[in-house]
Amino acid sequence: MALTGLDIFKQLPKTNCGDCGVPTCLAFAMKLAQGGAELSQCPHVSEEAAAALSDAAAPPMRAVTVGTGDAAFTVGEETVLFRHDKTFVHPCAIGPRIDSGTSDDEIAAAVATTKAAAFERVQQHLACGFAAVRSTADAARFAAVAADVAEKSGLPLVLMAEDPEHMSAALDAVGPSRPLIHAATEANAEAMIALASEHSCPLAVRASGLDAVAALTEKAAAAGLKELVIDSAPESAAAALRDHVFARRAALKQKFAPLGYPVITFPGDHADGDPMLETVYAAVDVAKYGSIIVLSGAEPWRMLPLLVLRQNVYTDPQRPMRAEAKVYEIGAPGPDSPFLVTTNFSLTYFIVSSEIEASKIPAYLGVVDAEGLSVLTAWAAGKFVPERIAKFVNDSAIAENVSHHDIIIPGAVAQISGELAEELEAWNVLVGPYEAADIPAFLKARAG
Amino acid sequence: MPYTEPVESANGRIREVTVGAGESSVAIGGAAALPFHWFDGEAPRRPMIAMEVFDATPAEWAPALTGALGDVMSDPATWARANVEQHGADMVCVQLASTDPNGADATPQDAAAVVRAVADAVRVPVVVYGCGNAERDADVLKKVAETVTDTVLAIGPATEDNYKAVTAAALGYGHVVVAETPIDVNMAKQLNILITQMGLDADRIIVDPSTGAVGYGVEYGYTVMERLRLAALVQNDDMTQMPMICNLGKEVWRSKEARASEQDEPAWGDAAKRGVLWEATTAITLAVGGADVLVMRHPDAVAVVRKALSGLTA
Ligand code: SF4
Numbered sequence: 001m002a003l004t005g006l007d008i009f010k011q012l013p014k015t016n017c018g019d020c021g022v023p024t025c026l027a028f029a030m031k032l033a034q035g036g037a038e039l040s041q042c043p044h045v046s047e048e049a050a051a052a053l054s055d056a057a058a059p060p061m062r063a064v065t066v067g068t069g070d071a072a073f074t075v076g077e078e079t080v081l082f083r084h085d086k087t088f089v090h091p092c093a094i095g096p097r098i099d100s101g102t103s104d105d106e107i108a109a110a111v112a113t114t115k116a117a118a119f120e121r122v123q124q125h126l127a128c129g130f131a132a133v134r135s136t137a138d139a140a141r142f143a144a145v146a147a148d149v150a151e152k153s154g155l156p157l158v159l160m161a162e163d164p165e166h167m168s169a170a171l172d173a174v175g176p177s178r179p180l181i182h183a184a185t186e187a188n189a190e191a192m193i194a195l196a197s198e199h200s201c202p203l204a205v206r207a208s209g210l211d212a213v214a215a216l217t218e219k220a221a222a223a224g225l226k227e228l229v230i231d232s233a234p235e236s237a238a239a240a241l242r243d244h245v246f247a248r249r250a251a252l253k254q255k256f257a258p259l260g261y262p263v264i265t266f267p268g269d270h271a272d273g274d275p276m277l278e279t280v281y282a283a284v285d286v287a288k289y290g291s292i293i294v295l296s297g298a299e300p301w302r303m304l305p306l307l308v309l310r311q312n313v314y315t316d317p318q319r320p321m322r323a324e325a326k327v328y329e330i331g332a333p334g335p336d337s338p339f340l341v342t343t344n345f346s347l348t349y350f351i352v353s354s355e356i357e358a359s360k361i362p363a364y365l366g367v368v369d370a371e372g373l374s375v376l377t378a379w380a381a382g383k384f385v386p387e388r389i390a391k392f393v394n395d396s397a398i399a400e401n402v403s404h405h406d407i408i409i410p411g412a413v414a415q416i417s418g419e420l421a422e423e424l425e426a427w428n429v430l431v432g433p434y435e436a437a438d439i440p441a442f443l444k445a446r447a448g
Numbered sequence: 449m450p451y452t453e454p455v456e457s458a459n460g461r462i463r464e465v466t467v468g469a470g471e472s473s474v475a476i477g478g479a480a481a482l483p484f485h486w487f488d489g490e491a492p493r494r495p496m497i498a499m500e501v502f503d504a505t506p507a508e509w510a511p512a513l514t515g516a517l518g519d520v521m522s523d524p525a526t527w528a529r530a531n532v533e534q535h536g537a538d539m540v541c542v543q544l545a546s547t548d549p550n551g552a553d554a555t556p557q558d559a560a561a562v563v564r565a566v567a568d569a570v571r572v573p574v575v576v577y578g579c580g581n582a583e584r585d586a587d588v589l590k591k592v593a594e595t596v597t598d599t600v601l602a603i604g605p606a607t608e609d610n611y612k613a614v615t616a617a618a619l620g621y622g623h624v625v626v627a628e629t630p631i632d633v634n635m636a637k638q639l640n641i642l643i644t645q646m647g648l649d650a651d652r653i654i655v656d657p658s659t660g661a662v663g664y665g666v667e668y669g670y671t672v673m674e675r676l677r678l679a680a681l682v683q684n685d686d687m688t689q690m691p692m693i694c695n696l697g698k699e700v701w702r703s704k705e706a707r708a709s710e711q712d713e714p715a716w717g718d719a720a721k722r723g724v725l726w727e728a729t730t731a732i733t734l735a736v737g738g739a740d741v742l743v744m745r746h747p748d749a750v751a752v753v754r755k756a757l758s759g760l761t762a
Contacts (some may be wrong), residue, residue, distance in 0.1 A: 082678070084671045116715070121663075142594040214451045237759035242487045249454035256451060270759055276725065276748075280756040283729040287670070287736050300717035304705060305662050305729045313733075347665045352665075354704045358508075422450075441550070 005030040011049035037321035060249045060261045066204045066229040067156025067179045073129045075291035076262040093129025093289050094300035100145040101136030117119045117303035122321045122346045126307035132158035132294045135166045139171040143169040150174050164191035175199035192224045204225035214258035226259045237270040244289035262291030286310050323349035326395050331362030335403035338363045343378045345372035351436045359440035368392045375410045390423035408432040460684035463651045467600035476740045477691030484760045494573035494757040498575050498743045499537035499654045500697050501527040503544040503562040510707040512720040519544030524562050525569035532570045534749040541575040547588045556591035563592045575602040579663050586613035593617035615646045628656040631668045640687045642648035655690045661700040662732045694734040697745035700727040722750045
């Protein structure tokens with residue numbers, strides 16, 4: 001919750017000593033409220049006042065970090081309900097659940113599948129964020145499987161057990177890697193809170209309904225825990241969506257701190273063992289406020305759509321994603337293959353490249369840096385103009401890769417063909433179709 | 449601290465648009481809450497699924513798709529019947545792709561005959577999409593509108609360039625207009641204003657806000673729909689209160705991720721499941737954004753999305 005200058009002023013010594021570099025405590029408080037200063041610049045502020053201020057300044061939804069090092073992920077700190085208001089902050093983490101009661105071979109296979117579900121798209125690496133290990137046998141087995149999965153996957157863990165003894169055994173094995181503990185319930189809260197404190201791990205609380213969840217987070221917060229995750233154990237997909245919306249609204253609009261935490265979801269709970277339905281529910285969680293989404297498996301045919309959807313939902317709506325500017329080889333182009341150019345707006349790139357692919361005619365596609373704008377917008381903004389395109393062509397090695405000198409430009413910028421021909425003397429400038437959908441017909445007609 | 453449920457009731461409501469004939473007619477829209485926000489206000493029905501049929505056998509479809517559809521694709525009426533009887537489609541969407549003057553160039557008469565045959569074959573409402581060429585669509589949809597008058601069709605796309613002709617056809621023969629604009633809140637609103645100014649009731653318009661598939665701009669369509677829904681429900685802006693339709697099948701099945709075989713892309717896994725999920729995740733995302741009608745293609749995607757739509761409706 002943002003603090004006002006006056007809120008801060010109340011906590012300051014009010015001596016106007018000027019040691020902070022500002023003549024009065026009030027002026028310093030105002031500066032602080034606007035983010036123009038740090039509290040530590042006042043050497044005289046009391047410890048209690050500093051603690052009170054940092055608590056009050058906490059964001060309406062807390063950040064939670066699971067794991068350590070490069071593989072760690074952070075969720076929470078979201079500030080809006082709708083992505084057009086402001087970009088969502090931390091992409092949700094998606095990963096599979098592995099049961100400790102299954103055989104070593106099955107566990108090894110599940111870990112291998114999890115690691116294999118990794119894709120490159122628009123210069124981002126898309127992969128599982130964690131592996132959840134659920135205790136379905138004894139405590140020692142849980143600990144052993146947790147250690148094994150942590151080591152082999154290299155991913156942060158979510159540890160799932162209701163029995164604190166199981167959790168304690170697993171934390172003794174993997175505690176320093178900061179797994180998420182799932183979950184403190186009404187039945188085991190004291191023990192789980194103690195374990196989370198002892199091992200400095202984030203803790204998920206699970207209870208039926210947000211009322212009961214809030215009671216548990218207050219208990220955990222009172223014990224000094226800050227990194228909490230909530231699970232309202234919804235009885236249906238419809239109830240899950242309601243709880244996600246209510247929790248986000250309560251945190252952001254009512255500033256209701258006991259629900260100001262990221263949400264963990266289990267879309268498979270409502271899918272009757274159908275992995276397709278589970279994936280569709282997971283897609284709903286990606287759009288509507290799931291921060292940690294636990295699936296029954298991480299097969300590539302479901303991780304790819306979910307991770308790409310997540311990438312879409314979490315992009316900045318004001319600043320579209322950009323494809324890397326370079327010459328792409330589509331199919332296996334040879335010296336006779338056509339050479340087309342377009343802009344680096346990621347959507348433009350995806351659509352043009354998939355139309356070329358659909359034509360089954362191998363080609364070179366030059367993606368020119370037009371600051372992430374689509375063809376017409378970029379042209380209007382002076383970012384997809386003859387000089388830039390010519391520079392791109394001359395800087396690339398395309399002239400050595402093709403035996404012809406035809407460059408195909410989008411039909412939407414037909415008007416630049418003359419000027420581009422002057423800039424690129426060695427090349428014949430050809431005007432391609434206006435719509436990407438007409439590219440296959442265009443290429444086939446050219447190929448004769 | 450006590451927790452109070454942060455219920456937000458709406459100031460406006462989505463219009464109810466009725467398509468079809470007699471007792472098999474179907475109402476769409478009507479909610480006084482954001483999609484699946486049944487806890488905020490009245491949400492009388494889940495989104496409807498309109499399954500596609502094409503006026504000519506589609507070429508070069510992914511094997512995962514043609515295999516699941518079986519050998520119905522050469523006859524639109526048979527295909528439509530399979531969609532309804534085997535796959536439980538709520539509606540049928542006839543895609544008049546072969547009327548494209550740069551393609552098969554089928555005539556308005558050919559197109560009207562196809563729609564007639566489909567409307568006779570099924571007892572569910574029929575949505576009709578032209579090929580997307582504004583001029584040709586104007587002629588084709590006029591012919592369709594005057595040929596099939598015993599049921600209320602939804603005909604489109606009516607765009608900035610041809611809305612006058614399409615609206616006139618709908619006005620003359622009692623049909624509903626699908627008004628399409630390119631992913632833009634203001635343009636969607638403006639087209640609704642223009643169409644209603646011609647005298648068509650506001651509850652005879654369905655908005656197609658345009659969309660992409662997952663990975664191909666789904667987030668733009670999603671966000672434009674969320675903004676339209678908020679304008680309709682929170683600001684009570686009556687020119688944004690039309691139900692929405694998403695013509696997503698063609699977007700999904702154009703994408704490499706839905707089409708590529710496992711041999712071509714081994715790292716992407718099972719092609720059949722991946723294709724179905726590409727369509728299903730696109731459809732559910734758009735439904736959460738605000739779609740009232742989902743135009744879909746693969747029977748398995750339809751099945752799983754229908755389950756999810758019911759599961760999300762309390
Ligand atoms: S250093 Fe602290 S006490 Fe001194 S003027 Fe600044 S805020 Fe006030």
